[in-house]
Amino acid sequence: MEYLWWGLTILLFVLSFVGIVYPIIPSVVAIWGGFVVYQFLINPNELSLWFWISMVILSAVLIAADLIANSYFVKKYGGSKTSEKIAAIATIIGSFVFPPFGIILVPFLAVLVTEYILHKDAMKATKIGFATIIGFLGGSVAKILIQLLMFVWFIFTVIY
Numbered sequence: 001m002e003y004l005w006w007g008l009t010i011l012l013f014v015l016s017f018v019g020i021v022y023p024i025i026p027s028v029v030a031i032w033g034g035f036v037v038y039q040f041l042i043n044p045n046e047l048s049l050w051f052w053i054s055m056v057i058l059s060a061v062l063i064a065a066d067l068i069a070n071s072y073f074v075k076k077y078g079g080s081k082t083s084e085k086i087a088a089i090a091t092i093i094g095s096f097v098f099p100p101f102g103i104i105l106v107p108f109l110a111v112l113v114t115e116y117i118l119h120k121d122a123m124k125a126t127k128i129g130f131a132t133i134i135g136f137l138g139g140s141v142a143k144i145l146i147q148l149l150m151f152v153w154f155i156f157t158v159i160y
Contacts, residue, residue, distance in 0.1 A: 005041040009034045013151055020143050021103060022095045027143065028059050031150055038158070051157055055150060062146045069139030070132070074111070077131035080118055083111045087132045107132045 012034035019027030035055060039047050070091075074084050087107045094106030112129035116122060
């Protein structure tokens with residue numbers, strides 16, 4: 001039975017990384033699912049309070065990294081609050097439209113059109129559209145690194 005739980009734990013960790021490309025899959029929930037399966041179904045005495053507190057902090061940073069990166073770059077290039085919201089929605093929609101390229105193209109086009117409608121300036125709209133791509137990629141890199149840190153920390157805790 002333990003092999004089944006380990007399989008589920010590994011599947012949840014894999015899903016947490018898939019969630020970076022498909023934001024409809026909540027990465028934080030998936031990685032926490034792996035921790036919880038391990039804690040309650042494999043070895044209840046392995047993960048310390050220090051581990052759990054650290055994972056809470058890293059999870060908060062993980063969520064903030066994505067929001068901050070997208071918001072920062074859209075604002076930096078003069079984007080509106082509307083564009084920030086449109087970019088977030090378009091990222092989710094884009095993960096289903098022409099994957100994996102849709103996750104970049106759909107938000108870019110959505111923000112480009114939104115900003116053009118709002119400001120009637122094609123250059124500014126294009127800049128803000130590209131800022132959305134930079135924000136998404138920056139947030140994704142941060143999420144990958146943070147999730148890798150969480151995963152490696154878990155592995156070291158379990159092994160040592």
